[in-house]
Amino acid sequence: MDDTQLLRYSRQILLSDVDIDGQQTLLASKVLIIGMGGLGSPVALYLASAGIGTLGVCDFDDVELSNLQRQIIHTNDTIGRSKVDSAEQGINRINPDIEVVKYQQKLENKALADTIKQYDVVLDCSDNFSSRFAINKACFKHKIPLVSGAVIRMEGQVSVYDSRDASSPCYQCLYGVAAEIADTCSTNGVLAPVAGIIGSIQATEAIKCLLGLPTLMGRLLIHDAREMLFREIKLRRDDRCPCCGSTESIRT
Numbered sequence: 001m002d003d004t005q006l007l008r009y010s011r012q013i014l015l016s017d018v019d020i021d022g023q024q025t026l027l028a029s030k031v032l033i034i035g036m037g038g039l040g041s042p043v044a045l046y047l048a049s050a051g052i053g054t055l056g057v058c059d060f061d062d063v064e065l066s067n068l069q070r071q072i073i074h075t076n077d078t079i080g081r082s083k084v085d086s087a088e089q090g091i092n093r094i095n096p097d098i099e100v101v102k103y104q105q106k107l108e109n110k111a112l113a114d115t116i117k118q119y120d121v122v123l124d125c126s127d128n129f130s131s132r133f134a135i136n137k138a139c140f141k142h143k144i145p146l147v148s149g150a151v152i153r154m155e156g157q158v159s160v161y162d163s164r165d166a167s168s169p170c171y172q173c174l175y176g177v178a179a180e181i182a183d184t185c186s187t188n189g190v191l192a193p194v195a196g197i198i199g200s201i202q203a204t205e206a207i208k209c210l211l212g213l214p215t216l217m218g219r220l221l222i223h224d225a226r227e228m229l230f231r232e233i234k235l236r237r238d239d240r241c242p243c244c245g246s247t248e249s250i251r252t
Contacts, residue, residue: 032056035125036083038195041073046203048091058103059083070192117142124148136171149202154225156198160215173238
């Protein structure tokens with residue numbers, strides 16, 4: 001690190017859980033953010049400010065006026081531009097030293113798996129179950145830690161699924177194959193700061209994954225913003241899970 005970096009990250013380096021070695025680890029790390037919306041926005045800004053060396057940003061949409069209520073990385077000036085270009089601009093404003101890799105497409109199947117395996121941690125900031133299941137499957141296959149978050153109305157949840165640990169459940173252990181597809185922010189609404197709360201937790205968990213610190217693995221953190229309450233549910237690996245179950249025929 002040069003003198004400018006030492007100054008930029010000085011408050012973080014002061015933490016015994018980070019220190020110089022930890023900051024160098026972050027600077028050398030590659031993190032993929034899938035979805036540059038309400039969750040991906042705070043995730044990208046905080047990971048950039050924390051000094052994650054390479055950020056992959058994936059989204060196939062363009063910025064719309066209705067996004068700005070919660071998608072804080074985008075601005076009026078970027079309406080009509082692709083979200084990945086807008087995100088790159090927001091990241092560069094925070095920290096111009098970060099390398100941004102843009103994926104202006106919906107990553108699917110082999111392209112999704114081939115992309116995910118290039119990264120150290122993946123953050124699922126998407127808004128639908130089909131994407132979440134596909135991301136989870138690719139992360140499990142390539143043993144890449146997955147930090148998954150979701151928000152709707154005044155509620156949010158977040159957990160870490162780390163297939164490097166044989167005891168870790170995966171995302172599909174929680175939901176199986178029967179999941180509600182209709183519940184989205186566009187149909188049910190969302191309170192803007194709730195996305196910021198959950199996204200900030202996702203960023204924190206990603207940094208802890210990179211530094212080898214304890215994470216939410218095996219725990220689902222649920223936030224009720226209306227009552228301002230947090231509660232936790234213990235998660236266990238499901239032997240019958242169609243993704244990570246121990247019976248080979250279940251996964252195929």
